[in-house]
Amino acid sequence: MPRRTMIEAIRDAMDVSMGRDDKVVVFGEDVGFFGGVFRCTQGLQAKYGKSRCFDAPINESGIVGSAIGMAAYGLKPCVEIQFADYMYPAYDQLTQEAARLRYRSNGDFTCPIVVRMPTGGGIFGGQTHSQSPEALFTHVSGLKTVVPSNPHDAKGLLIAAIEDPDPVIFLEPKRLYNGPFDGHHDRPVTPWSKHELGEVADGHYTVPLGKAAIRRAGSAVTVLAYGTMVYVAQAAVEETGIDAEIIDLRTLLPLDLDTIVASVKKTGRCVIVHEATLTSGFGAELSALVQENCFYHLEAPVARVAGWDTPYPHAQEWDYFPGPARVGRALLETMGA
């Protein structure tokens, strides 16, 4: 099976979707001729023409707003916001319009759009190239929120998102674009070509939205993670030697609660890890759900390891990013060690 980077997998997902369905259109800033600042749309304009893949004005509200109109017409726009940090001008369109169109019109109009946005830190991106705004989407009724962690899932989830009849926020951890990253910034990065999840089948396949994946089976503690933090958790588990079960959530909403609850009931402990800031982050929702559903099975408080409640700094990158050392400490504390 061919190995691809996450960039190539995402591009392949759009290529496959555009080839199968001429209603799929792709646009955003620098997405057309140039192929995207991260190369995710390279070659699509040449292959499908300017009416299927094109450059947009620098106007996020316009990109999402026009995509909503296109979806109401009957197209399936898959648009790009260059960085998740720049989605805020489109937040009105996403939360008040895309999310509610089906509901408020009782299905008269629907909004099958996908909004791709590179997310997350660990790249010296500073305050506006590092944010993880997923909680601002999971709090919105009517949206689905997806965060892949590897090329195989990225392709399958993106095709599923494009085919989904509802609006999907597709957050791509840009730190994972070229290879997995476990937080050890001082070590060389392995490319996806050396990782089994870099194996990406040709042609059409989907990874269903709303289904988590168990990345490491274990019995001592459940780790809930997504995106880059999946690899950070794996490193922390290896370094502490704790027999943790690592769940890659993949879709934050709808959430695969069954997999989470089954795991925590088995392990009796839970550590939640995300890059986003702690307070009111998605980890708070996860923690509450675990507490509500696994109360009598819990042997320790649910722990959260997250970004600090500050804007994402530049120079202090590795003091901010929740790396394997911090996650490892939380694992040890949760185990009572």
Next chain:
Amino acid sequence: MADAGMLRFHVPEPEVRPGGTPDFSNVPIPKAGSVPRPEIDVDPRTIRDHAFSIIRVLNRTGEAVGPWAGLLSDEELLAGLRHMMTLRIFDARMQMAQRQGKTSFYMQHLGEEAVACAFRKALEPGDMNFPTYRQAGLLIADGYPMVTMMNQIYSNEADPLKGRQLPVMYSSKEHGFFSISGNLATQYVQAVGWAMASAISNDSRIAAAWIGDGSTAESDFHSALVFASTYKAPVVLNVVNNQWAISTFQGIARGGSGTFAARGLGFGIPSLRVDGNDYLAVHAVAKWAAERARSNLGPTLVEYVTYRAGAHSSSDDPSAYRPKTESDAWPLGDPIVRLKNHLIALGVWSDERHAQAEAEILDTVIAAQKEAESHGTLHAGGKPSTRDMFEGLYADMPPHLRRQRQQAGV
């Protein structure tokens, strides 16, 4: 250069406030028939004056004059009059229903009936409007059932939107009426996207975007103009300038631009200003803009100069911020009276027939209201189910909503 001294902050004010005497003498009203009608493929740069004048067809004596006249038959005009009268009577009944507690909220169109009613008749089946909350004339003129509108206003068991939406936030794909949102201006750029999709699909359908004078200040107005201009989208960009955004006079949104139509010029979009209380002028300009869009000539911006004669909504009291008699002083008059006088001048209408038609329409509206009320009003009778609250958010209900629906006991 002389010393300018300290900086001074400028906040525009309307000419007159409550207690003052309304005065529109500074509003230049060109003579009917005086603005030329360009070809639809005109170079926008050559018709810049159209963004500062007012296209008018009906003169003071009710004659249709000039190059924009002559598009509509007597039958079409009589139908137009009926639509406007229906909307006004519908408004009056629903305003009263709100006062009687049968619904929580209502918004009238008083004085603006010509804009949406005449515009609708310039569109073809399949075209899509992206209206604000003050274009119900699009539905009335397209024959959308009044009972269904009332069911929505009453949020009753027959409400097509299942009680989820505030009154007047209608939706009808079938009638080319996009779902209304409370968030101002959002639909303006969505209309452009819809039009882009039609062009991408090599379709022949066009979109119409709607916005009020106040909401042109929203970012999405700018977004829409950029996208429409860049992609030459087949869209008519309508600005209904009724002078007021709740309590805020149009100068706050317009600033120093002179007119709202002038905003389009910077985007290279042909921009026209039209007498919004002149059914014939509205229709003629709408037709011109629609033909441009359908001929791949791109977007047109149209500013309808009108006056919001009623309160902003059932929750608003205009006497707190403008003279009570201001609408009487409005120089473009009343759209129904003007079309009525034109039809009388043509010899196809009379005061008697008008009074008779008013009574007939009132009967029809009352009958529709009775039927709607048989399905319930907001606080009495049949209502949408609690289940309806959970359904229809996603195509398939996700597990967490299913759990919450269960918790709600439905």
